Amino acid sequence: MRFFLGGYGADMGGDADGIGVLHAGAPDDALAGGELAWAGTAAAAASPSWLAWHPTLDVVYAAQEGRGDVQAFRRTGPGTFAPLGPAVPVGDSVCHVAVSPSGASLIASCYGDGRVVRVAVDATGAPATVAGAAPGAPAAGAASVDPHAGLGEERAPHARQATFVPGGFVSTDLGFDSVRVWSPPSAGERAAPALRQTVTLPRGSGPRHAVWHPSGHLYVVTEYSNEVFVLRPGSDGAWMLVGGAPLVGTEVGVDFPAEIALSRDGRFAVVGVRGSNTLASLRVDGDGGSLASVALVESGVDWPRHHVIARDTVLVAGQRSSEIASLTLDERTGVPGRVRRRVEAPTPTALLADR
Structure with missing residues (x-):
C-alpha cells in the first residue's frame, strides 16, 4: 500500500521538506503488512503536519502549521502532487484539516489562537474565490469560551481537531476542555459555521482527537x-x-x-x-x-x-x-x-x- 506522510520541516524544528511517500509492501498491495520503504517527497510543502483527502477528487489538503495556512495539492502522478491555487491563511498554528462529505468546504483547526475556520472549496477542489475576497473566503466560527473560567488561572483556547458527524461537525478545544458541536453554514461561500452546543469536559482533561x-x-x-x-x-x-x-x-x-x-x-x-x-x-x-x-x-x-x-x-x-x-x-x-x-x-x- 502507498501512504502519504505529513511532517515537520525546518520552520517547526523538523527535517521534512514536504509531503512524503511511504510504501508498505508494493504500492498497489491491498494489505499494509509488507516491507516498509521511504519513497521520497510527493510535493514540497512547509511543515504539512496534517493531510486530508477531498472526498471525490484527487486533491489533498495540507495544514502548513508553521505558516498558519492551508494548501491544496492536485495529484500529478501515482506519488506526486502539485499546488492547486494559493495557500489560504486561516490562523495561528493550524494543526488539522477536515473536509466535508460533500467536498464543498473544509474546516481548519488552529491550535495557536483557538480558531475554527471554514474554507469554501470549488468544483476543482481548489479554495473557492469570492469576488473581492481572498481565495477560499475563510470564515471563523464563534470564539471559544472557557467553561471553567474563574476556577483557576486564565487559560487560552487551543482548537485541535474537527470531525464531521451526521448533521454537522464537532471540534475539540484542548485548552478549554470542551467539545463544540456545529451546524453546517446556512448559505453562501463565506458563511461561517454555526455553533450549536458546547459539551464541557473535566477541567484539565485536554480533549485532543476524536473518532x-x-x-x-x-x-x-x-x-x-x-x-x-x-x-x-x-x-x-x-x-x-x-x-x-x-x-x-x-x-x-x-x-x-x-x-x-x-x-x-x-x-x-x-x-x-x-x-x-x-x-x-x-x-x-x-x-x-x-x-x-x-x-x-x-x-x-x-x-x-x-x-x-x-x-x-x-x-x-x-x-x-x-x-x-x-x-x-x-x-x-x-x-x-x-x-x-x-x-x-x-x-x-x-x-x-x-x-
Whole structure:
C-alpha cells in the first residue's frame, strides 16, 4: 500500500521538506503488512503536519502549521502532487484539516489562537474565490469560551481537531476542555459555521482527537488526563457525555495521548501514547457507549504522534525518532503485536492512506 506522510520541516524544528511517500509492501498491495520503504517527497510543502483527502477528487489538503495556512495539492502522478491555487491563511498554528462529505468546504483547526475556520472549496477542489475576497473566503466560527473560567488561572483556547458527524461537525478545544458541536453554514461561500452546543469536559482533561463510531457515539481521547470519553447526541439532538474509560497503565503528566483509531470492524479502539511510547487498546462494549481497557503495548517509536489501522496492520509515526513502525493487529483481541518492520522518515506527524 502507498501512504502519504505529513511532517515537520525546518520552520517547526523538523527535517521534512514536504509531503512524503511511504510504501508498505508494493504500492498497489491491498494489505499494509509488507516491507516498509521511504519513497521520497510527493510535493514540497512547509511543515504539512496534517493531510486530508477531498472526498471525490484527487486533491489533498495540507495544514502548513508553521505558516498558519492551508494548501491544496492536485495529484500529478501515482506519488506526486502539485499546488492547486494559493495557500489560504486561516490562523495561528493550524494543526488539522477536515473536509466535508460533500467536498464543498473544509474546516481548519488552529491550535495557536483557538480558531475554527471554514474554507469554501470549488468544483476543482481548489479554495473557492469570492469576488473581492481572498481565495477560499475563510470564515471563523464563534470564539471559544472557557467553561471553567474563574476556577483557576486564565487559560487560552487551543482548537485541535474537527470531525464531521451526521448533521454537522464537532471540534475539540484542548485548552478549554470542551467539545463544540456545529451546524453546517446556512448559505453562501463565506458563511461561517454555526455553533450549536458546547459539551464541557473535566477541567484539565485536554480533549485532543476524536473518532466517530458506527454505533453513533463519538470517542474523544484526552491529552492531559489520559482518558477516552464517550459522547452521543440524544433524540432531541443535544449532545451529552455518556461514558468513558481511563488508559490503564499510563501516567498523567508523563504520558500524553495523541491519536485514536478504530479497528476495521469497530470492536476496538487503539490510542497512541507519547511519553511511554505505547499503544493502548480498548474494547467497545454494549451499544458502543462503553469502553474497557484491553492492553498497553510498546509502539516501537519515540513520540507516536499519529497512527493508522489498515486491516490487520498498525502503522505508527514516530515524530522524535523520525521513523515509521509496522505492527500486526490481532483482530480477535484488538491487541497490537511486536514491531515487525520499520523505516526512517523525516519527522513524521501524520499518515494518510492512498486510495
